[in-house]
Amino acid sequence: MRSICAIEGVEAAGIKEGKHGLALIRAEGTAAGVFTSNLVRAAPIELMLERIRSGRLAGICVNSSCANAHTGRRGLEDAAAMAAIGARALGVDEREVGIASTGVIGRYLDLPLIERQAGALAGTLARSEAAETAAARAIMTTDLVEKHALVRGDGFSIGGICKGSGMIAPNMGTMLAFLYTDAAIEQPILSAALRLATDRTFNRVVVDGDTSTNDVAFLTATGAAGRIDANRFEKALEACCRALAIQIAADGEGATRLIEVTVTGAPEEEDAAEVARTIVGSSLVKTAVYGEDPNWGRVIAAAGRAGVEFDPYGVSLAIGEGEGRVPLVARGEIVVDLARAKAAMAGKRVVFTLDLDAGEGEATAWGCDLTEGYVEINGKYTT
Amino acid sequence: MRSICAIEGVEAAGIKEGKHGLALIRAEGTAAGVFTSNLVRAAPIELMLERIRSGRLAGICVNSSCANAHTGRRGLEDAAAMAAIGARALGVDEREVGIASTGVIGRYLDLPLIERQAGALAGTLARSEAAETAAARAIMTTDLVEKHALVRGDGFSIGGICKGSGMIAPNMGTMLAFLYTDAAIEQPILSAALRLATDRTFNRVVVDGDTSTNDVAFLTATGAAGRIDANRFEKALEACCRALAIQIAADGEGATRLIEVTVTGAPEEEDAAEVARTIVGSSLVKTAVYGEDPNWGRVIAAAGRAGVEFDPYGVSLAIGEGEGRVPLVARGEIVVDLARAKAAMAGKRVVFTLDLDAGEGEATAWGCDLTEGYVEINGKYTT
Numbered sequence: 001m002r003s004i005c006a007i008e009g010v011e012a013a014g015i016k017e018g019k020h021g022l023a024l025i026r027a028e029g030t031a032a033g034v035f036t037s038n039l040v041r042a043a044p045i046e047l048m049l050e051r052i053r054s055g056r057l058a059g060i061c062v063n064s065s066c067a068n069a070h071t072g073r074r075g076l077e078d079a080a081a082m083a084a085i086g087a088r089a090l091g092v093d094e095r096e097v098g099i100a101s102t103g104v105i106g107r108y109l110d111l112p113l114i115e116r117q118a119g120a121l122a123g124t125l126a127r128s129e130a131a132e133t134a135a136a137r138a139i140m141t142t143d144l145v146e147k148h149a150l151v152r153g154d155g156f157s158i159g160g161i162c163k164g165s166g167m168i169a170p171n172m173g174t175m176l177a178f179l180y181t182d183a184a185i186e187q188p189i190l191s192a193a194l195r196l197a198t199d200r201t202f203n204r205v206v207v208d209g210d211t212s213t214n215d216v217a218f219l220t221a222t223g224a225a226g227r228i229d230a231n232r233f234e235k236a237l238e239a240c241c242r243a244l245a246i247q248i249a250a251d252g253e254g255a256t257r258l259i260e261v262t263v264t265g266a267p268e269e270e271d272a273a274e275v276a277r278t279i280v281g282s283s284l285v286k287t288a289v290y291g292e293d294p295n296w297g298r299v300i301a302a303a304g305r306a307g308v309e310f311d312p313y314g315v316s317l318a319i320g321e322g323e324g325r326v327p328l329v330a331r332g333e334i335v336v337d338l339a340r341a342k343a344a345m346a347g348k349r350v351v352f353t354l355d356l357d358a359g360e361g362e363a364t365a366w367g368c369d370l371t372e373g374y375v376e377i378n379g380k381y382t383t
Numbered sequence: 384m385r386s387i388c389a390i391e392g393v394e395a396a397g398i399k400e401g402k403h404g405l406a407l408i409r410a411e412g413t414a415a416g417v418f419t420s421n422l423v424r425a426a427p428i429e430l431m432l433e434r435i436r437s438g439r440l441a442g443i444c445v446n447s448s449c450a451n452a453h454t455g456r457r458g459l460e461d462a463a464a465m466a467a468i469g470a471r472a473l474g475v476d477e478r479e480v481g482i483a484s485t486g487v488i489g490r491y492l493d494l495p496l497i498e499r500q501a502g503a504l505a506g507t508l509a510r511s512e513a514a515e516t517a518a519a520r521a522i523m524t525t526d527l528v529e530k531h532a533l534v535r536g537d538g539f540s541i542g543g544i545c546k547g548s549g550m551i552a553p554n555m556g557t558m559l560a561f562l563y564t565d566a567a568i569e570q571p572i573l574s575a576a577l578r579l580a581t582d583r584t585f586n587r588v589v590v591d592g593d594t595s596t597n598d599v600a601f602l603t604a605t606g607a608a609g610r611i612d613a614n615r616f617e618k619a620l621e622a623c624c625r626a627l628a629i630q631i632a633a634d635g636e637g638a639t640r641l642i643e644v645t646v647t648g649a650p651e652e653e654d655a656a657e658v659a660r661t662i663v664g665s666s667l668v669k670t671a672v673y674g675e676d677p678n679w680g681r682v683i684a685a686a687g688r689a690g691v692e693f694d695p696y697g698v699s700l701a702i703g704e705g706e707g708r709v710p711l712v713a714r715g716e717i718v719v720d721l722a723r724a725k726a727a728m729a730g731k732r733v734v735f736t737l738d739l740d741a742g743e744g745e746a747t748a749w750g751c752d753l754t755e756g757y758v759e760i761n762g763k764y765t766t
Contacts, residue, residue, distance in 0.1 A: 040687030040695045070683050072696055072715055105680020106717055213684050283666075284761055291762025297488020300453050301596050304423030312423045313455055332455055334489055372755040378667055379674025 003148035003159040005132040007180040008224045012131040013121040014138030021064035021138035022117040026090045029222040031057035032191040034198045036215035043068045043075035044099045055187040057220045058096035061086025062139050065103040069213040078109040089118040098218045100176050136161040142253050142377055149243035153236040156183040156225040160240050164248030177217035184223035193234045194219045201241035204365040205249045206281035249366035254373025258349045266361035271308040273363035278306035280367030289350050290369035294341035296328040314357035320344035321351045386531035386542040388515040390563040391607040395514040396504040397521030404447035404521035405500040409473045412605040414440035415574040417581045419598035426451045426458035427482045438570040440603045441479035444469025445522050448486040452596040461492040472501040481601045483559050519544040525636050525760055532626035536619040539566040539608040543623050547631030560600035566616055567606035576617045577602045584624035587748040588632045589664035632749035637756025641732045649744035654691040656746035661689035663750030672733050673752035677724035679711040697740040703727035704734045
């Protein structure tokens with residue numbers, strides 16, 4: 001099993017009918033959640049901000065195609081009804097069902113459809129590769145591939161599925177992630193670990209700079225593997241989230257290439273992250289990567305508008321990695337060999353390394369190129 | 384005459400050879416400038432930040448195709464040399480020549496080319512429609528049309544040319560604007576008026592969210608028309624800059640439609656501007672407009688991430704204007720008629736009006752749709 005069903009006690013099911021998907025996951029345990037930073041929050045987010053305070057989840061019910069966002073009081077009632085439908089199908093308390101929605105904003109949930117799909121799934125919950133794949137596919141919108149990750153620690157494991165694709169920006173895009181571990185972790189530590197891992201991974205993915213109304217990541221710890229050292233757990237969780245985040249970036253809408261930007265020498269880690277995010281989010285950098293155009297000045301220009309202080313003539317910039325690493329700027333001096341730089345852009349993964357020479361802060365961000373495909377996908381999304 | 388040459392005492396000339404353009408403008412007077420907010424500033428910006436302190440300009444020399452940005456000490460020497468070349472061609476003091484560059488970052492100026500072009504232009508400086516058009520064309524990069532504006536006040540006039548197109552974001556894109564007036568205005572008032580007009584017009588245009596290293600707007604007041612009331616002058620200058628800003632948005636790289644977003648009911652004007660800019664800059668809104676997809680939830684979602692406080696269920700949103708105005712959301716209630724909303728997106732100009740119901744602040748921002756054309760233009764820019 002590639003992800004969540006590798007964790008003892010986790011059962012999944014999923015169905016996708018045209019654009020309309022529903023996933024159910026059953027797993028009881030201590031739980032934590034992180035949510036969108038958008039002021040406009042979807043109804044399921046409002047509901048879960050309240051309910052996750054209990055620190056426990058017994059299952060999850062997620063639909064795709066309708067975001068149940070900007071739907072007012074009726075949306076909130078629909079969200080609660082969806083939790084109740086999920087609870088019946090999962091055979092658990094509705095107050096312990098995590099719900100999430102993704103899709104078009106400003107439309108009401110089709111509750112009869114969700115009820116029918118949940119009913120059909122109830123008998124199919126299973127702990128198998130087919131089941132986790134069905135769940136991962138059910139939550140997809142414009143994603144092209146389902147996303148799984150599994151990290152095995154010493155005596156415990158963490159598995160996750162997620163969806164991403166568009167409206168992906170700093171502070172979580174329309175990103176849904178469902179993470180499970182068999183480690184026994186106290187709720188406050190679980191919460192803090194999820195927040196930190198999210199900041200360092202999901203919040204460093206930029207597809208188009210838009211932030212969704214519906215983002216959420218839930219982490220449930222079943223405890224079957226017993227107590228695990230918090231530090232080791234945090235590292236494994238970050239690795240698991242990083243693996244998912246990179247899959248989201250690589251599968252950005254219309255993407256043909258993953259862009260990875262590592263910034264070193266920033267005053268603080270958060271400064272490095274901000275510069276790295278600004279670069280991977282730059283439309284000009286993204287189109288240059290798509291065109292295999294070694295227009296490195298756009299990288300420097302993007303760094304310059306990130307709001308972080310550094311000396312433009314102290315920076316060093318390289319493209320590529322390992323043997324294929326090509327220096328472009330060395331401490332402010334232009335040293336680029338354009339033919340070699342172009343060659344370093346030929347693969348499916350384009351790596352930039354920028355040293356600001358202004359401190360010890362270091363961070364990596366991930367994004368993708370901007371192509372005609374993104375325009376096509378998003379020009380006709382609702383119609 | 385459509386722009387700068389309508390102002391007494393302003394002579395222009397321009398040449399474009401392939402990508403390589405040079406424009407000269409001669410006009411003596413009190414002058415002010417505003418410059419890019421990018422930390423990475425091109426050499427001509429560094430030079431002019433210093434020289435504009437004199438508060439006077441006698442002429443302008445501008446090249447296109449090379450930005451002379453991130454070119455270190457040599458870039459600064461080249462910028463000074465370019466000012467000297469311009470001064471010889473214009474027959475004025477080199478310390479009173481405003482210079483500007485636009486094009487690829489990280490390349491050195493071709494001074495022999497600039498010298499040859501300036502020499503060829505020296506004898507052609509003229510006050511004519513052909514001359515102002517030649518200058519406006521010479522400064523274009525990926526612009527498709529040259530940009531002119533002329534506002535006639537009571538007893539004075541203001542004319543301007545500019546270029547824009549890509550790397551256009553809040554706080555000035557690769558935007559060069561050269562403005563002239565025959566009004567006699569004291570330097571501090573001229574400076575303040577240019578800053579205010581820029582904030583309300585050029586800084587409210589978003590093409591792709593990237594901010595250039597080379598932006599500049601110069602305003603020269605010849606004084607031929609005598610003293611003019613500061614208030615009337617400010618209004619006319621804002622109108623002139625607005626006319627140019629709208630032309631920049633409409634001619635954004637690959638654009639097929641102008642997007643105009645007016646936000647009302649914000650706590651302050653700057654809050655309204657921030658929300659309006661976030662909406663016109665949203666890739667999801669831009670692609671929806673391109674696809675004539677009335678996916679209005681993306682407008683609300685973009686507003687929600689602008690960092691301004693409001694009640695999502697207090698807002699009202701409409702598309703279109705005048706007779707064609709179609710309400711989408713009325714005080715949080717969804718009231719959209721999708722067919723009519725789609726019809727309101729058929730023209731070359733798509734207007735959104737968003738009332739936040741959170742104060743008296745009001746602002747308009749301009750942008751353009753995101754199309755395959757943008758990706759094509761920027762995927763192969765330097766090659």
